[in-house]
Amino acid sequence: MMLIEETAPATEALPVARLRDHLRLGSGFGLADDEAENGALAGFLRAAIATIEARTGKVLLTRRFRMQLDDWRDRLGQTLPLAxxxxxxxxxxxxxxxxxxxIPAASWRLIADLQRPMILPAGVILPNVPRLGSVTVTFTAxxxxxxDAVPADLAQAVLMLAAQFYEDRSFSGSKAALPFGVTALIERWRAVRTLAGRGASRGVR
Structure with missing residues (x-):
């Protein structure tokens, strides 16, 4: 499976002001400094959002994705990797x-489940994919x-993680584990991942 993010969250949609408040940062130190600092805060927020989304499989701010598969995982229904x-x-x-x-839209339908969204056939099975071919699904999530549309616990987890990135900005190492508070906030959103593309016959890429 290959999953490509085709659009990115708009800068104006990022909660830069809320992160400033969370960090108790002042303002009024000069426009140039504020712009530079806001740009840095936006970068920490993007990193935190990417981390939370990777851990939960939930997309916080709406954007478009393209998923390419060798074949359907199951022609009775294809699970999408994000929600x-x-x-x-x-x-x-x-x-x-x-x-x-x-593929005509009349031949399939979307089940927009919050944990396991799926593409189901309108008939018995999804259309055939040639053995040397592939199928590409373009979707918005x-x-x-x-x-304001982001659930409160996920929004708070992003602010907490972005704040840690800000405070550790001079640290050159890496920390694989999330802070306990962040982990607790996102726990209910974590979903069991399933393979998205062709099964044992060809694997996924």
Whole structure:
């Protein structure tokens, strides 16, 4: 499986002001300094958001993704790796010889489950993918365009983690474990990951 993030969260959607308040940072030290500091805070927030999303499989701010598979994991239904899924924009099959065909929307439907969103066939099974081909699913996922749409516990976890990144900014090493408070806040959102692409016959990439 290959998962590509096609769009990024807009800078104005990041809770920079809330992080400043969380850190109890002052203001008014000069516009240039404030702009530089706000840019740094936005970077810490992006890093924290990416970390929380990787640990939970939940997309905090809405954006578009493209998932490419060797084949369906199960032609009875394909699980998507992220949630919540707002919409599936298109599904395309590449026959491996350069011909790409869009699968009609009438032949599948989205089950927008918060833990395991799935693409189900409108009929019995999902359309066939040639053995040397692939299938690409383009979809939009996220709780909302604005930070206020993010669940409170996940939003707080991001602020706490971004604050740690800020405080440890001069530290050159790495810390694999999340702080206990952050782990506790995201625990209920963590989902068991499943393989997304072709099973034992060809594996995933």
């Amino acid at each position: 919540p899924v707002v919409a599936v924009e298109r599904i395309e099959v590449d026959d491996g010889a350069g011909t790409i065909t869009e 996220g709780f909302g365009e604005d930070w």
